[in-house]
Amino acid sequence: MANSLDLPGRPEETRVVVAMSGGVDSSVVAALLAREGYDVVGVTLQLYDHGEATHRKGACCAGQDILDARRVAETIGIPHYVLDYEDRFQREVIDRFAESYLAGETPVPCASCNQSVKFSDLLGTARSLGAAALATGHYVTSAPLPSGRRGLFRPVDLDRDQSYFLYATTQDQLDFLRFPLGGVGKAETREIARRLGLAVADKHDSQDICFVPSGRYADVIERLKPDAVEPGEIVHLDGRVLGGHDGIIHFTVGQRRGIGVSIGEPLYVVDLDAARRRVIVGPRDALMTRRLHLRDVNWLGDSPLAALGPEGIEVWARVRSTRAPQPARLFVDGGWVQVELVEGEHGVAPGQAAVFYEGPGASTRVLGGGTIARVERPAMPTAGESTGAAAAAAE
Structure with missing residues (x-):
C-alpha cells in the first residue's frame, strides 16, 4: 500500500476494523493490514435480503458476498462478524430513495448509505470493539492537514475515484477512517489479491445501486410504494399537452429515449413536476x-x-x-x-x-x-x- 494508516503505536498493539463487503478491494485491505501485523477484525453488513441476491452478479453486502468475506477472513486468519442492518438500510436508504424519486428527484443512494449506515453505525461498532480506525476499500485517500485534522483526497487512479459518493463523510468520521487503496490502481489491487491467494481476486465489481437487481429503478419503487405511482400528463415547455404517462418515476431529467411522444423534433425531459404529476419536455438547450x-x-x-x-x-x-x-x-x-x-x-x-x-x-x-x-x-x-x-x- 502506498500510504500509512498514520496511527500511533505498534501495529500488533493496534486494532483496526475493516469493512469487508466481500469484494476484492476490501479483501485486499484486510489482508495487507493483517500482514503488516495489525490486529484486524473484519465486519460485514448484511443490508438487504441475502436470499434474493445470492446468485446475482454485482451484488454487495448480501448473499454470496457475505460468504466470500467470511472465506477471505478464514484465509488470512482474522475474526469476522456479520451484522444485520437490513431494517436500518431499508429505512435510511431504500425508503428514502423511493420517496426522492416520487418527488421528482434523482437521488444518489450510495452516498446516503455511506453517510447513514456504513460511516455512522459501522464506525460506532468499530469504536465499541476498541479499534483505532475503520478501514475500507474505497478508492480515495486521507492525510493529515496542518490543523491536525484529516483531509479527504481523490485517489491516484481517477478511473476508480469514489470521492463523489463520499462527500457526506463528516470531519469526525474522516478522522477515524482510513482508505489504504487510494495510492494504487485497480489492476494492482487485483494482482495483490492473486499474490496473496485470495479467492476473490477476479470477482466482478459491485454495481452502483446494490438493491436494484434489474437495473430498473421504477420496478423497485412500484413494489415499495404501489399506491403512490399515479398517471399524469406529458407537457411541452410551451404549455402543449403532448400525451400521458404511467408515473413520473419512469422518467429522469435529461432523458431522450422512451418518452412516448413525438412532435417531429428531439424532445428531452426537462423537469418533473411531482405535485401536478407532469413530465415537462423540451429541446436540449432547455437542459x-x-x-x-x-x-x-x-x-x-x-x-x-x-x-x-x-x-x-x-x-x-x-x-x-x-x-x-x-x-x-x-x-x-x-x-x-x-x-x-x-x-x-x-x-x-x-x-x-x-x-x-x-x-x-x-x-x-x-x-x-x-x-x-x-x-x-x-x-x-x-x-x-x-x-x-x-x-x-x-x-
Missing part, C-alpha cells in the same frame, strides 16, 4: 444549467462555510460521478449554499449531488458537497405552467 442551490451541505474546508459569503471561492465541482470536475464558484447568498458552474451542465436534476474539489486532478482535496435542491434553467417556463421539483424545493 442547460449554470446555477445550483444546495441543501444538506457537508463542508470539509478550513474556514467556516458561512464565511464564504456572496463573493464565495473558486472551486472545481462535479454533478455526476462519471464527469470530471469543472471550474465553479461556491458561495452563500439568500440563505442558500450555491454553486455557479462556469461551463454549465446539461441535465442536472434535484436530488443529485454536487461535490467540490480544490482542483481537477488526482490526489486533490475534497472540500465537501451537498444535495441539489433547486436548479436554475434560463429556458424554464415563467407563467406557472410547470413548477417542478426545482421550484417546489425553493418554497
Whole structure:
C-alpha cells in the first residue's frame, strides 16, 4: 500500500476494523493490514435480503458476498462478524430513495448509505470493539492537514475515484477512517489479491445501486410504494399537452429515449413536476444549467462555510460521478449554499449531488458537497405552467 494508516503505536498493539463487503478491494485491505501485523477484525453488513441476491452478479453486502468475506477472513486468519442492518438500510436508504424519486428527484443512494449506515453505525461498532480506525476499500485517500485534522483526497487512479459518493463523510468520521487503496490502481489491487491467494481476486465489481437487481429503478419503487405511482400528463415547455404517462418515476431529467411522444423534433425531459404529476419536455438547450442551490451541505474546508459569503471561492465541482470536475464558484447568498458552474451542465436534476474539489486532478482535496435542491434553467417556463421539483424545493 502506498500510504500509512498514520496511527500511533505498534501495529500488533493496534486494532483496526475493516469493512469487508466481500469484494476484492476490501479483501485486499484486510489482508495487507493483517500482514503488516495489525490486529484486524473484519465486519460485514448484511443490508438487504441475502436470499434474493445470492446468485446475482454485482451484488454487495448480501448473499454470496457475505460468504466470500467470511472465506477471505478464514484465509488470512482474522475474526469476522456479520451484522444485520437490513431494517436500518431499508429505512435510511431504500425508503428514502423511493420517496426522492416520487418527488421528482434523482437521488444518489450510495452516498446516503455511506453517510447513514456504513460511516455512522459501522464506525460506532468499530469504536465499541476498541479499534483505532475503520478501514475500507474505497478508492480515495486521507492525510493529515496542518490543523491536525484529516483531509479527504481523490485517489491516484481517477478511473476508480469514489470521492463523489463520499462527500457526506463528516470531519469526525474522516478522522477515524482510513482508505489504504487510494495510492494504487485497480489492476494492482487485483494482482495483490492473486499474490496473496485470495479467492476473490477476479470477482466482478459491485454495481452502483446494490438493491436494484434489474437495473430498473421504477420496478423497485412500484413494489415499495404501489399506491403512490399515479398517471399524469406529458407537457411541452410551451404549455402543449403532448400525451400521458404511467408515473413520473419512469422518467429522469435529461432523458431522450422512451418518452412516448413525438412532435417531429428531439424532445428531452426537462423537469418533473411531482405535485401536478407532469413530465415537462423540451429541446436540449432547455437542459442547460449554470446555477445550483444546495441543501444538506457537508463542508470539509478550513474556514467556516458561512464565511464564504456572496463573493464565495473558486472551486472545481462535479454533478455526476462519471464527469470530471469543472471550474465553479461556491458561495452563500439568500440563505442558500450555491454553486455557479462556469461551463454549465446539461441535465442536472434535484436530488443529485454536487461535490467540490480544490482542483481537477488526482490526489486533490475534497472540500465537501451537498444535495441539489433547486436548479436554475434560463429556458424554464415563467407563467406557472410547470413548477417542478426545482421550484417546489425553493418554497
